[in-house]
Amino acid sequence: MVLYFIVNPSAKNGKCKKIWCKIEQRLQRRHIDYHVVFTQKQGDGTKLAQQFAEQKHEPFILIAVGGDGTIHEVMNGVAMYDHVAVGYIPAGTGNDFARGIKLSTKWNKAFGHMLSSIEHKRDNLYDIGVFQGTKRGVFVNNVGCGFDAHISRKVNASKWKHILNRLYLGKFVYVFYLLKELFTYQPTAVQLTVDQKQYAFSRAWLVTVANHPYYGGGMKIAPLAEANDQHFDIVVVDGVSRMKLLGLFVTVFWGGHIKMKEVHIFQGKYIHIRSHASLPLHADGEQIGEGEITILVNKQIRVFR
Secondary structure, three states: OEEEEEEOOOHHHHHHHHHHHHHHHHHHHOOOEEEEEEOOOOOHHHHHHHHHHHHOOOOEEEEEEEOHHHHHHHHHHHOOOOOEEEEEEEOOOOOHHHHHOOOOOOHHHHHHHHHHHHHOOOEEEEEEEEEEOOOEEEEOOEEEEEHHHHHHHHHHHOOHHHHHHHOOOHHHHHHHHHHHHHOOOOOEEEEEEEOOEEEEEEEEEEEEEEOOOEEOOOEEOOOOOOOOOOOEEEEEEEOOOHHHHHHHHHHOOOOHHHHOOOEEEEEEOEEEEEEOOOOEEEEOOEEEEEOOEEEEEEEEEEEEO
């Protein structure tokens, strides 16, 4: 069997390139046949994954090496193809997808477990969601709108992000923008449809549609979410004061926020979000425009872990 790899050498501030060299050495020592391609810019992961899927007509395993952005792109390239199984080696900064599939966030442990699973043909089914708004695509972790997407947009545009990441201080830029935008961001009215039921919120800070518990590098935004139960958990934060919201972002690391009366939890297969203001949107941390969005469970894909 030949293993196919898509590697993002820029992940983890360039450290993914060194990680891949170590992975390659192990593959060669074990005499495992492999083929590897490297991404060079945003969007390459999707194009390369789709090219693999279209060129190969027999079942094969495609392994993403990088962070959540890398697996997001790879899944967008292969989700429509039934003959592709996916593997993942976490080599990014967040690695929430690894947590969501109960895989070690340490690349060496994850690599060893994945090879064992492939050898013994132990694959797992994983839910894939599709979103339709100003952009269309699939997601593996979560789709969000509102304050968290606003912060993500500010951080990604910041010149300090890459500098602090190289100093292992990347999370400080998130804290900075969280504190800065907390006192100027305006919550807005949101209409939420979950399956056939409709809900209205007058001062919604954020809405997150989660495929598994984790986002933002380990925060448990949806502690009860399961990645293979064919529905999503929806978390709405509404009507909370600014100071209490700050406390919420502390308790979210262990899931304590769901006990707050301002936090509303739903489950469903079809979700539509519409707001009075044109809210920013993200999928797996990637910016996907703003405005209305429809989200639904698309299919399940085979994943080795």
